[in-house]
Each structure stands twice: as C-alpha cells, then as structure tokens.
Amino acid sequence: MEPAGPFADHPVADGAAHARRGPALVRDDVHRGGTGRASSSARVQEARDRIAIRLRGLRSDAGLTGQQLAELAGWQGSKVSRLQSGRSQPSDEDIRAWCRACGAEGEAENLIAASRQAHHMYTEWRRVQGRGLRGVREARTPRYERTKVIRVYSSSVIPGMLQTRAYAAALLSEIARFNRTPDDSLAAADARVERSRIVRRGGRRFPILIEESVLGRQVGSKLTMTEQLGYLLQVATLPSVTLGIVPSRVAVMWPLETFTIFDTEQVGVELLTAAVTITTPSEVAQYLAAHDQFSAGAAHGSAALRLIARAVSELA
Numbered sequence: 001m002e003p004a005g006p007f008a009d010h011p012v013a014d015g016a017a018h019a020r021r022g023p024a025l026v027r028d029d030v031h032r033g034g035t036g037r038a039s040s041s042a043r044v045q046e047a048r049d050r051i052a053i054r055l056r057g058l059r060s061d062a063g064l065t066g067q068q069l070a071e072l073a074g075w076q077g078s079k080v081s082r083l084q085s086g087r088s089q090p091s092d093e094d095i096r097a098w099c100r101a102c103g104a105e106g107e108a109e110n111l112i113a114a115s116r117q118a119h120h121m122y123t124e125w126r127r128v129q130g131r132g133l134r135g136v137r138e139a140r141t142p143r144y145e146r147t148k149v150i151r152v153y154s155s156s157v158i159p160g161m162l163q164t165r166a167y168a169a170a171l172l173s174e175i176a177r178f179n180r181t182p183d184d185s186l187a188a189a190d191a192r193v194e195r196s197r198i199v200r201r202g203g204r205r206f207p208i209l210i211e212e213s214v215l216g217r218q219v220g221s222k223l224t225m226t227e228q229l230g231y232l233l234q235v236a237t238l239p240s241v242t243l244g245i246v247p248s249r250v251a252v253m254w255p256l257e258t259f260t261i262f263d264t265e266q267v268g269v270e271l272l273t274a275a276v277t278i279t280t281p282s283e284v285a286q287y288l289a290a291h292d293q294f295s296a297g298a299a300h301g302s303a304a305l306r307l308i309a310r311a312v313s314e315l316a
Contacts, residue, residue: 020255051115052086052260054107055098062102072101113280143262144198151261152293157219158228159208159260161196162235167228168192170220176277199240206241209294211255212248215311221316229312233305244298245307252297253290261287 044069059069059080066080073080082088083098088100092112099108126264144150152159157171172185172192199206236243246252259269266276267287278284299307 011228021112045118048086048089051090051111052084054111054114055090056084056097058102058104058107059101062104064102069098069101085308092116110280110282117277117279143266144195148261149205149261149263151209151288152206153256153261153291153294154209154214155211155255156257156258157214158210158218158232159258160192161199161206162232162241163189163192163196163233164224164228165189166224167219167291168284170224199235199238202240205238207244207291207295209244209246209248209291209298211301212307214246215308216314218315226312226315229308229315233308233312236305236308242283242300242305244295245304246294246298247307250297253293256290259287259290261291264288 059066062069064072066084067077068076070080079088083090083094092115095111095115096105096108099105099111133315150161152161158167160168163171166189168189169185172188175182176185198204215229219228232243235241256267256269261265261267261284264284265279267284269276269287278287298304308310
C-alpha cells in the first residue's frame, strides 16, 4: 500500500489493488472518519447490496415487475431476482441490458463503474505489504507517471511526494513495525524519493493540501523533522507545486481521510487497514469538490510559508 496519511504517499491501487467494497460505503466511512473495521466478507456483501438497491430502484421507477424486466432483457426471471437481491454480481452487459429495459441508459456507466469498484478497489494492507514496502511503491509509479494533475489532501503526515529520505524511512519503519511486515524501510524510502522527482519535471501540476496539525506532528527525530520542514519550504516554491496549509483554527471542513486524486479519473483513499480506489464519476466529483473547498480555506503562498516557518521554530 502506498499511503499518504499515517502510512505515507498515497495508496492508490492501479490495477493491483483489488476491492471488496462499493463506492457509497467508501464515502460513508470517509466522512465519518471510519477505519474500515468491518470484515472483508461484510464489505463485499454491502457493496453488492448497494448496487442491487440501485437496480431495484430503476426497475421500480420504470413501473416494471421482475418478470417484465426479464422478458425485455431476454433473461430467466430468476436472474432478475438474483441481481436485485445482491446474490449475484452483474456483468457490465447485465447492467446495460437492465438500464435499457428500464429506459435509463444514462445510469449505466455510473453503475458499471460502481460494480467494478466492488471487485477492484479494496486492498488489505497486510496482503499487499507482506513482502515489504519497496515493491509496493515501485508498482505505483506508472500511475504517477501518466497523470498530469495530482491533487493531494493529507490530514496525517507530509505527503510522500514531498518527503525527505529520512522522514520517509522513519515513517515506513514505523508502518512495518505496526503491521509486523518485513522492514525494508530504507530501500522503500529510496524508491519513494526517486519517484518524488516527478514534482520537478515539467508538464504536471501538484495542488497539495496539508492540515496544519501535520506540521507539528513529529516523525523520527527532531533533526529529521527540521530537515523535512526545511525541504517543504523549498518545494513549496516550485512552479509545479501549489501548496496549501489548512489552518487548524478555522473551520474549513471536517478533517477527512487522506486522499489523492489522479487527474479527474481516479481517487485513492487510505484507511488504517486498506487502500480504497474510487473511479465512479459521481464519487470522483465529490472528492474534487472537497479538495476545492479545502483549498479555498487554506493558506497559500507567503501565508503558507509562514506557518511552516513557525513549525520549524517550535522544534528548536
């Protein structure tokens, strides 16, 4: 997992993270500050149930019985029953056929995306990290390379793209200890720093938001933290980086789980036990709106630099 919150850079599954929960469930957990403690099997079923509820709603809105919908789609009546009860996971074509029968073709793509998320967006930390952290970080590199705008909101630690090697190593070592996984934190930190060079290349933008409390949360030694904050002052002036510090004393929004938005296509959300990947357009739009709202209330430019400098002075 590639975290940005307590676990570091952001955890985004790029085809490697295999989900066990649906988009609406993700939204509820994030807004309540949940940590994903329900069992994996419960998440699977709840994700399916939410899709089934949406299918039943479309049928009801169209004024169709289950048998009538089955006849329009060319199915056995039992298939409609299985799909709208959540006992079976619909294929992409099942969803398209259902929406056509209900005269709701415009709903198909969102439902398909939600159904795919139910299969592919949930990754358990221990399963991914079982062989160490370095390989996980390297596996995330292609997603970063092909993204033009990477928006980050971090409520827990300095985002991975802006971390020093010492800060990253201290953080990753603590993650390995907590998860009881092999500690290859030094190699993983090297991989993270190498990937973070992307912020110095042209052709990309990085609107990054950090909660002010993160600046005062010590990771590693005082020297490590002082070096990290000094580096943050440097990268904040890069043309590609727009750094905002969300002030602690101003109610912008309630703190959310750390998330990263890749262009306008995908969101990675990190929980204590899992990485969640969101691709449903309506869900992605909500995270874009949240990022915009945090940004509107954040300190930027010289005001942000002053907050970082104050955090440095408080370490002395």
